[in-house]
Amino acid sequence: MRNQLRIGLCSLTVVLWAACSEPPAHNRLHSDSGVDGPSYFAIAEELYNLASERQNTVSVEEYGFLSESEHPLLGVVLRSPHSSQTSPSSTQNRALLITGATHGNEYLGFEDRLPRAFVEQITAEPQSGLARWVQAGGLIYIIPIANPYGYSRDARGNGRADLNRDFPLNRVSHEGLRQPETRQQLAWINGRLEQDHAELALTLDYHCCSRNRKPDLIHPWGYSDRPQDRRVPAHHLSHANSLGALARVALGPIDFGNTIDVLGYPAIGASDDHYFETHFEARNADNPGMAFTFEGVRQGSGENPNVLSEHISLWNSWTTALLETGRNSALTGSL
Ligand SMILES: [Zn+2]
Secondary structure, three states, X not given: OHHHHHHHHHHHHHHHHHHHHOOOOOOOOOOOOOOOOOOHHHHHHHHHHHHHHOOOOEEEEEEEEEOOXXXXXXXXXXXXXXXXXXXXXXXXXXXXXXXXXXXXXXXXXXXXXXXXXXXXXXXXXXXOHHHXXXXXXXXXXXXXXXXXHHHHHXXXXXXXXXXXXXXXXXXXXXXXXXXXXXXXXXXXXXXXXXXXXXXXXXXXXXXXXXXXXXXXXXXXXXXXXXXXXXXXXXXXXXXXXXXXXXXXXXXXXXXXXEHHHHOOOOOOOOHHHHHXXXXXXXXXXXOOOEEEEEEEOOOOOOOOXXXXXXXXXXXXXXXXXXXXXXXXXXXXXOX
């Protein structure tokens, strides 16, 4: 009941916010990815609807509010209705982190639809990787639109800065965190991990667009083009290669490698370098982790080449692989 009231109030907040700050729901202008999306208001409303329909599995959290543009920052948490939210601190759950539209004009057409598609997959196919992931205590954190200001205006940045240069990177003393979107994203993730007794297992930031007509799957490092700065510990690299091979099965041909290999230029302050350095780099071979950036394909005059069902296949095969490796592998198939 309390939950219902909370969701009701949140939905009401979204409606009021939309009424005050956005024109009526309409399709956005053509973006850099060539993919049109719903208004940010419509996305927020759909997320709250999903949370209200699936209260035991989905929660939507407003982890920040951009007072100038009056956009709430929204994160979605997916968990098994059977897993306890207050597991003992001796149990380490694992979490996926999926973010989209960090560059606001790079929406691929499905980031906001992932939460509902994941829930449907988990419900319809209990043997799928995603279903077994949450059954084993795994969590899925999704920030469909990390940069709502940019998304709403078809802009890469947030009106002041490029958010994908604002993630901290200690090895080059890059402090980042000058923008509220980045600060509050990291505060939310860190708070969630603590509350859920969880560690990240895999992160992916959806972007657009690849240079070829096939998607890119990019792993660290991207902060420097010096070869000695781009070495990733062998066990993490081999893990990344395995996940890259699975991505080829799910998505077809992709370009795979580090930022310099694939994009040809370095970038300090990108999300994948930050998450890799902070959460994965120090881990041992028995618990590898990886932080990816994904570059989708620009839509031309035809159908959107970035297909939701292919990404559901990707996450099914990745979660299956993660359940077979690393910590918590003993939990596979339990519950
Ligand atoms: Zn981008």
